Amino acid sequence: MFRPRLALSPQLRLARVMRSSSGVATPKAPYWAVIFTSERTGVEEGYDEMAERMVELAKKQPGFLGVESARDTVGITVSYWRSEEDIAHWKAHGAHLMAQKKGKRDWYRRYTTRICRVERDYSFEKP
Amino acid sequence: MFRPRLALSPQLRLARVMRSSSGVATPKAPYWAVIFTSERTGVEEGYDEMAERMVELAKKQPGFLGVESARDTVGITVSYWRSEEDIAHWKAHGAHLMAQKKGKRDWYRRYTTRICRVERDYSFEKP
Numbered sequence: 001m002f003r004p005r006l007a008l009s010p011q012l013r014l015a016r017v018m019r020s021s022s023g024v025a026t027p028k029a030p031y032w033a034v035i036f037t038s039e040r041t042g043v044e045e046g047y048d049e050m051a052e053r054m055v056e057l058a059k060k061q062p063g064f065l066g067v068e069s070a071r072d073t074v075g076i077t078v079s080y081w082r083s084e085e086d087i088a089h090w091k092a093h094g095a096h097l098m099a100q101k102k103g104k105r106d107w108y109r110r111y112t113t114r115i116c117r118v119e120r121d122y123s124f125e126k127p
Numbered sequence: 128m129f130r131p132r133l134a135l136s137p138q139l140r141l142a143r144v145m146r147s148s149s150g151v152a153t154p155k156a157p158y159w160a161v162i163f164t165s166e167r168t169g170v171e172e173g174y175d176e177m178a179e180r181m182v183e184l185a186k187k188q189p190g191f192l193g194v195e196s197a198r199d200t201v202g203i204t205v206s207y208w209r210s211e212e213d214i215a216h217w218k219a220h221g222a223h224l225m226a227q228k229k230g231k232r233d234w235y236r237r238y239t240t241r242i243c244r245v246e247r248d249y250s251f252e253k254p
Contacts, residue, residue: 023164023201023239033243035160035205037150037195041253068164070197074150076205078162084246110252112150116160116243119211125237126168 024066024080029120031065032081038111039074047107054099061090080118087115151193151207156247158192159208165238166201174234181226188217207245214242 040047058064058079063086069077081087090096103111167174185191185206190213196204208214217223230238 023166023237026241029241033162033241035162035243035245037205039150068201068203070199070201070203072197072199074195074197076195076197076203078164078203078205104251104253108251108253110150110250112248112250114153114156114160114245114248116162116245118162118241118243121239121241123237123239124231124235126231126235 023123024068026065026080026118026121027082029118031118032084032087033116033118034079034081034087035114035116036077036079036111037074037114038077039109040107041109043106045106046102050099050102054096057093057095058090061093062086064090084115084117150250151195153192153207153245153248154209156245158245159211159214160243160245161206161208161214162241162243163204163206163238164201164241165204166236167234168236170233172233173229177226177229181223184220184222185217188220189213191217211242211244 055067058067063082065080065082067077067079069075081090182194185194190209192207192209194204194206196202208217
């Protein structure tokens with residue numbers, strides 16, 4: 001049976017690809033995290049589509065473990081990776097380089113990227 | 128001259144204590160980051176006040192470098208520290224232990240805490 005695809009807003013689609021209800025299931029530490037904190041310009045055009053495309057592309061990269069993101073005044077996106085080399089590989093990806101360039105030109109007033117080794121972690125979940 | 132204090136909402140006061148417009152100014156790497164990702168229950172009572180109190184208290188701890196936070200579906204708070212020992216010290220602080228206990232009982236459906244060594248970072252700011 002044919003089921004029409006629901007038309008979701010880019011924001012909602014982005015939320016879907018970036019979040020799972022139980023957080024990102026990362027393996028036993030050590031692994032790596034990239035903390036990206038940013039403040040946006042007022043420019044919205046093209047942003048949601050690009051963010052969504054980059055998440056979909058990141059998912060296909062070697063060593064990608066997951067990503068989660070939140071924004072109010074400041075935006076924080078954390079992506080998780082198997083190794084530092086995997087992070088370097090993704091940073092140098094052609095389509096990602098283009099997105100970074102557009103980000104600087106149009107979407108971000110400022111940002112900071114921090115490359116981190118996750119030494120340990122612990123979780124809580126309500127029974 | 129007497130200037131009356133403006134009455135700000137807890138959320139706005141919290142935003143003020145947690146964010147600066149140019150992000151958290153961390154020192155040259157290596158330093159440490161604690162990535163706290165969470166999903167809330169529906170319980171709001173006491174949360175904003177406690178979050179604000181914990182930020183104010185964290186600021187007074189040895190080795191505290193800064194904190195930033197964003198929430199939409201998921202909440203992400205990243206605090207920055209000089210050393211792993213400073214993080215352990217803050218985790219074991221009496222008032223913070225009480226807040227953690229209340230958090231598990233009332234405010235969080237689930238959370239994950241990741242202790243990370245920031246190996247390097249870079250920033251961009253619009254001229």
